Ligand SMILES: [Zn+2]
């Protein structure tokens with residue numbers, strides 16, 4: 001279709017080049033658009049203010065100059081409330097760039113949005129490419145899409161492998177393009193005696209936001225041209241969005257901090273292919289190793305419908321609730337019973353229906369069947385941690401295995417972590433090997449790197465002990481990708497449970513399944529967000545469809561948990577009607593969800609919800625790829641302030657917005673609240689995207705919808 005933005009704006013966003021020079025015949029003459037105060041040239045954040053007296057305008061950037069009221073010393077000639085962005089509805093204001101008249105456009109060749117995107121893509125490698133070049137063979141062929149059924153495992157393998165490769169290439173390309181230069185760094189030494197670098201990673205510009213655990217390389221070039229670099233991982237991100245990077249190696253290694261250098265560092269992602277390699281390996285294992293999955297599951301995976309349904313003759317427990325976990329409701333008991341009896345079971349858990357308790361209970365009973373160790377996975381580390389904690393409460397012997405690269409990242413279940421248990425066992429003072437291992441571990445902490453001989457010895461001793469601990473566990477918990485860790489290569493798991501299965505790519509789920517599974521429980525909710533696939537082409541070809549979802553389309557009925565405990569009944573009604581055929585029942589009563597002590601003008605006192613019609617106009621964000629709405633952000637800040645003044649804790653309040661531009665803008669607005677109450681109070685207010693909030697809960701949620709335009713446009 002035709003581009004949703006003007007050509008100029010579309011090209012600016014696609015090419016990530018945001019400086020614009022005006023034509024000599026334009027109203028402002030031949031000039032480069034820039035902020036009067038700071039000289040910033042990103043047209044996405046530039047706006048103008050008309051003078052009160054003369055017919056002139058001043059250009060000012062939204063952040064930081066407009067927010068800081070940078071013109072307040074200019075004699076009152078400028079009214080900053082009159083500020084308007086230069087780009088409105090994804091086009092430059094007509095007085096700045098004249099809109100061509102119809103008779104001028106009649107002779108123009110129409111160019112679609114898709115063609116613009118493709119030519120910009122081509123220009124990255126061939127700056128002289130023309131539109132005609134798009135039609136040449138070999139230029140961006142569409143990949144083969146996924147199917148519902150596969151005639152054999154080779155077709156399955158041959159469909160998914162190229163899609164994963166495409167995603168891997170894309171992931172690499174965007175991660176590597178995230179290189180930032182000119183970063184200012186504060187150096188510090190953390191309590192664990194690791195060298196840390198603290199810096200701001202320019203936000204909003206980033207396609208990829210840094211998250212805890214990301215591996216980062218930091219570089220510096222000395223005056224003589226000599227380059228220093230070191231890798232590390234993101235340890236925390238402060239509410240002020242400062243990144244705390246923990247460097248690899250000993251604290252006494254040499255580096256630029258010795259000369260108090262704080263400016264001009266380079267920071268880049270360390271791209272890792274391991275997740276993609278493991279998914280491809282899982283596909284190959286499925287295709288080549290007959291023992292990788294049981295026969296029934298194999299046919300189910302390929303979508304064969306001429307296979308007879310099977311039930312497992314398991315002895316069912318008399319009491320379905322597990323020790324240390326909440327009593328189950330009838331809908332959860334039904335799900336547990338079905339899961340224990342089926343070789344393949346899909347459990348759908350709408351928000352607040354006790355998905356984690358149900359999963360943990362299933363795993364508990366599976367363990368009690370004595371069919372060997374149970375493997376418990378989820379795509380995200382957070383979900384695995386939560387499940388591991390619940391399993392631990394049942395009294396099972398649980399091991400939470402992290403990737404080696406994450407062993408230094410803080411976790412909520414450290415007591416279950418394999419690397420911590422290694423520490424405990426050796427510190428408990430076993431003789432011989434354990435003493436030797438402890439010495440080596442402590443030496444490594446002290447000096448950072450061991451010599452080859454010691455490193456080899458450490459690996460051997462640690463490997464042996466890890467294997468002993470893993471073998472003794474009832475349950476092993478790790479991410480789906482983590483299941484292919486070398487430490488588990490000799491293990492086989494007949495019974496596998498995957499939580500958040502609808503947020504994993506199909507091939508991601510495959511990784512734990514191809515380790516000998518005969519019984520698989522997938523828990524998720526295909527009515528919530530699906531897996532994140534970055535490459536548009538592979539997403540379009542079907543990589544963004546989870547295995548759970550495909551199995552449902554094939555006619556496998558999921559068991560739905562139907563009693564929700566999270567929302568006030570008036571809030572659950574909409575999702576129930578719209579997404580769950582009206583089947584959600586409430587496990588909470590009206591009065592349990594009324595918050596005493598909050599005097600808020602709800603339109604209906606019994607129904608604590610409120611739609612506020614905010615009339616502010618949307619603006620594009622600094623990257624041009626997202627949106628923000630300043631009026632809405634101001635309203636959000638006022639509401640948050642009101643709630644805080646009523647005595648709510650910041651941790652009870654969550655702000656959700658679908659747009660990254662608005663997310664970072666609201667976060668900035670909350671840093672400079674209009675009210676007199678302490679700025680500190682706002683620090684723990686969580687402002688997050690829909691994805692980041694999924695599966696979590698807060699007592700009060702404010703939603704900023706952002707979009708507001710004359711075309712009624714929404715979407716991204
Ligand atoms: Zn164009």
Ligand SMILES: [Zn+2]
Pocket residue numbers: 035036037038039040060061062063064065066
């Ligand atoms: Zn500025």
